[in-house]
Amino acid sequence: MVKLYFSITMNYDLEYIKNEINQEVFMEKETRIFKDSVYAQIARIGKAISSPRRLEILDILMQGSKTVETIARETDMSVANTSQHLQTLLESRLVEYEKRGVYSYYKLADRMVGNFILSLQLLAEKRITELQKLREEIYTNRDNIEQIKMSELIVRMKKGNVTLIDVRPKEEYEMMHIPGANSIPIEDLEKHLATLPINQEIVAYCRGRCCLLSVEAVEILRAHGFKAVRLEASVQEWLSQNDDEYSNAHNCCNKKNSIIS
Amino acid sequence: MVKLYFSITMNYDLEYIKNEINQEVFMEKETRIFKDSVYAQIARIGKAISSPRRLEILDILMQGSKTVETIARETDMSVANTSQHLQTLLESRLVEYEKRGVYSYYKLADRMVGNFILSLQLLAEKRITELQKLREEIYTNRDNIEQIKMSELIVRMKKGNVTLIDVRPKEEYEMMHIPGANSIPIEDLEKHLATLPINQEIVAYCRGRCCLLSVEAVEILRAHGFKAVRLEASVQEWLSQNDDEYSNAHNCCNKKNSIIS
DNA sequence: TAAATATTCAATTGATCAATTGAATATTTA
DNA sequence: TAAATATTCAATTGATCAATTGAATATTTA
Numbered sequence: 001m002v003k004l005y006f007s008i009t010m011n012y013d014l015e016y017i018k019n020e021i022n023q024e025v026f027m028e029k030e031t032r033i034f035k036d037s038v039y040a041q042i043a044r045i046g047k048a049i050s051s052p053r054r055l056e057i058l059d060i061l062m063q064g065s066k067t068v069e070t071i072a073r074e075t076d077m078s079v080a081n082t083s084q085h086l087q088t089l090l091e092s093r094l095v096e097y098e099k100r101g102v103y104s105y106y107k108l109a110d111r112m113v114g115n116f117i118l119s120l121q122l123l124a125e126k127r128i129t130e131l132q133k134l135r136e137e138i139y140t141n142r143d144n145i146e147q148i149k150m151s152e153l154i155v156r157m158k159k160g161n162v163t164l165i166d167v168r169p170k171e172e173y174e175m176m177h178i179p180g181a182n183s184i185p186i187e188d189l190e191k192h193l194a195t196l197p198i199n200q201e202i203v204a205y206c207r208g209r210c211c212l213l214s215v216e217a218v219e220i221l222r223a224h225g226f227k228a229v230r231l232e233a234s235v236q237e238w239l240s241q242n243d244d245e246y247s248n249a250h251n252c253c254n255k256k257n258s259i260i261s
Numbered sequence: 262m263v264k265l266y267f268s269i270t271m272n273y274d275l276e277y278i279k280n281e282i283n284q285e286v287f288m289e290k291e292t293r294i295f296k297d298s299v300y301a302q303i304a305r306i307g308k309a310i311s312s313p314r315r316l317e318i319l320d321i322l323m324q325g326s327k328t329v330e331t332i333a334r335e336t337d338m339s340v341a342n343t344s345q346h347l348q349t350l351l352e353s354r355l356v357e358y359e360k361r362g363v364y365s366y367y368k369l370a371d372r373m374v375g376n377f378i379l380s381l382q383l384l385a386e387k388r389i390t391e392l393q394k395l396r397e398e399i400y401t402n403r404d405n406i407e408q409i410k411m412s413e414l415i416v417r418m419k420k421g422n423v424t425l426i427d428v429r430p431k432e433e434y435e436m437m438h439i440p441g442a443n444s445i446p447i448e449d450l451e452k453h454l455a456t457l458p459i460n461q462e463i464v465a466y467c468r469g470r471c472c473l474l475s476v477e478a479v480e481i482l483r484a485h486g487f488k489a490v491r492l493e494a495s496v497q498e499w500l501s502q503n504d505d506e507y508s509n510a511h512n513c514c515n516k517k518n519s520i521i522s
Numbered sequence: 523t524a525a526a527t528a529t530t531c532a533a534t535t536g537a538t539c540a541a542t543t544g545a546a547t548a549t550t551t552a
Numbered sequence: 553t554a555a556a557t558a559t560t561c562a563a564t565t566g567a568t569c570a571a572t573t574g575a576a577t578a579t580t581t582a
Contacts, residue, residue: 031473032337034399038471039313039320041392042385046316050307051540052300059300068558076293081542083559093388102550102557109388116384123377124303127354127370131302138295210299212292312570329528342572344529363527363580 048092049120053077054085058108058117059210061095062236063168064175065107118236121209138212139230143219150233150241153203163202164231167217178205178238186213189220201227208234309353310381314338315346319369319378320471322356323497324429325436326368379497382470399473400491404480411494411502414464424463425492428478439466439499447474450481462488469495 049055056075060066066074072082086106089095096109108114124131139145148156156162157180166173166181173183184192186206196202202221206213214230221228310316317336321327327335333343347367350356357370369375385392400406409417417423418441427434427442434444445453447467457463463482467474475491482489 027477030399030402034395034473035317035471036313037395038392039316041389041395042316042382043311043313044389045381045385046307046309046311048307050304050311052297052304053541055300055303055307056296077541078543079558080544080560084541087559099550099558102555104558110384112380112384112387116380119373119377119380120306121303123371123373124306126373128302128305131299134295134298134302138291141291210296210303212295216288314571338571339573340528341530341574345572348529360528360580363525365528 044092045094048089048094049117051085051088053081054089055117056210057082057085057089058094058113059121059207061106061108062114062117062234063172063207065098065105067103067105069103071106114236115240118240125209135209139215142212142215143222145215145218146229147232148203148229150231150238153231153233156201156203161200163197163200165196165202165204165217167204167206167213172207176235176239178235181205184217186217189217193221193224193226196221196226198226201229203229203231205231205234208236305353306355309350309355310378312346312349314342315350316378317471318343318346318350319355319374320382320468322367322369323375323378323495324433324468326359326366328364328366330364332367375497376501379501386470396470400476403473403476404483406476406479407490408493409464409490411492411499414492414494417462417464422461424458424461426457426463426465426478428465428467428474433468437496437500439496442466445478447478450478454482454485454487457482457487459487462490464490464492466492466495469497 049058053075057071060071060074068079068083068086071077071086072079075082077085086095086097089106090097094109094113095106097104097106099105108117125135139147153162153164157164164178164181165184166177167184167186167189169185170183173181173185177183204214204217204221206217209232211234218228218230310319314336318332321332321335329340329344329347332338332347333340336343338346347356347358351358355370355374356367358365358367360366369378386396400408414423414425418425425439425442426445427438428445428447428450430446431444434442434446438444465475465478465482467478470493472495479489479491
């Protein structure tokens with residue numbers, strides 16, 4: 001028997017089903033209703049990530065939990081608009097929130113969500129050639145920035161002839177960072193130039209593929225005579241490759257301090 | 262300088278940019294255009310998977326390449342409608358096709374696409390409680406079908422007291438299957454009952470989480486006095502867990518024979 | 523040339539947004 | 553109670569679909 005649940009989700013005409021006599025035809029119909037319902041539910045996640053604005057919000061939330069105001073500022077949207085997009089993400093179960101005093105802190109609902117968004121970005125990067133062009137374009141425009149891959153960074157770090165800097169906001173660094181990285185938020189970079197080695201290569205990283213903070217950092221460093229390149233990957237990519245070692249050996253990801261108010 | 266490419270993708274007013282004098286403001290604007298363009302491109306994939314119908318098509322293509330007619334039959338859609346959905350998927354670069362005689366064979370454009378769709382399904386399964394309910398519902402409705410996980414199957418197969426059957430169409434079995442499985446397409450099951458052991462547990466698997474073929478198989482087997490359960494996972498899930506061993510040790514995935522015409 | 527398959531075209535029906543804003547309301551803290 | 557933050561409401565503007573069909577057209581084989 002098709003239960004009420006199906007009729008709710010699919011608005012299916014129960015009377016019609018009841019009058020159906022042929023068992024085989026009935027089973028086929030039930031299978032169809034089931035499939036329609038299942039794919040409709042999965043499509044909820046698809047719909048959530050079909051908006052560029054919401055993708056930008058998710059990308060920011062990959063760095064940790066944030067208030068509505070912070071997200072609005074980062075994405076150049078109004079608070080009202082941001083809040084509404086967040087409600088949509090909430091309905092698709094991709095994000096969660098927590099009230100702390102007068103602030104609402106939003107975060108990704110699950111570690112799986114972060115990995116999923118990351119794999120979406122990597123898939124898009126690989127499949128959509130326009131995206132590759134777009135990225136090449138901006139790196140060329142901006143002073144012919146050189147990029148290195150994660151594997152290359154690891155090789156150079158083992159040799160010890162590289163300085164790694166994290167140019168994201170301090171809170172994001174404190175939430176999680178690549179071991180061995182120094183936190184120099186982009187707006188403090190010019191103040192900290194004296195502490196950086198002029199004879200060694202500097203590798204800057206930021207939020208990842210869609211973020212230009214490290215590009216900006218490399219531009220500033222080069223303008224002051226430093227040798228600097230950009231790391232292509234983000235903390236998240238690093239983490240998804242070095243998951244176990246990271247959490248066990250380094251333990252620099254202190255969840256308790258994850259929200260800086 | 263913002264290049265023409267941006268103005269094409271974003272319909273951006275170049276004149277306005279040229280007249281912009283402040284360098285910092287200009288950079289901010291360029292960053293914004295870049296981000297908007299990047300997220301718009303990524304959203305193309307989101308849009309492709311925001312339709313339940315297209316998700317169903319992608320799910321079928323996970324089993325290998327198929328003609329438009331086959332896909333239309335499997336999804337209960339008209340050929341015209343199927344073709345149009347396939348054009349959308351083509352534009353989002355998730356599928357590719359090849360002409361062979363009078364047929365067009367569509368397939369997933371990349372192995373990454375299959376893994377991505379699989380992770381979408383797993384994410385939806387975990388996050389969307391309605392989906393869990395829907396599935397419980399149907400298994401309860403259909404004779405209280407029991408399901409086992411991949412890990413459990415492996416344990417039982419090592420003990421040797423289990424018969425594994427693949428109830429998908431023969432072409433899909435030939436394309437790729439779990440080692441040790443016997444191909445018994447659902448429509449041939451009743452003919453093959455005599456060849457199955459009555460005293461041993463039979464595990465049936467099909468296309469995966471959204472497919473009911475194995476559920477049907479278990480129902481038939483039980484009705485004839487067999488002890489039968491359903492495997493929760495699909496070949497794809499098995500493959501994503503046992504990738505290297507599979508392709509090296511077994512080599513039963515013969516790409517040359519992947520298309521049966 | 524006839525038959526089979528796939529794509530495209532034109533059209534329908536209906537919904538549902540997409541992104542956004544300003545103002546009102548609710549909530550919490552100091 | 554005033555101030556700050558977040559959500560909701562009502563409204564705008566504009567697009568773009570979502571899913572679908574039947575018929576026409578294109579393509580290929582036998």
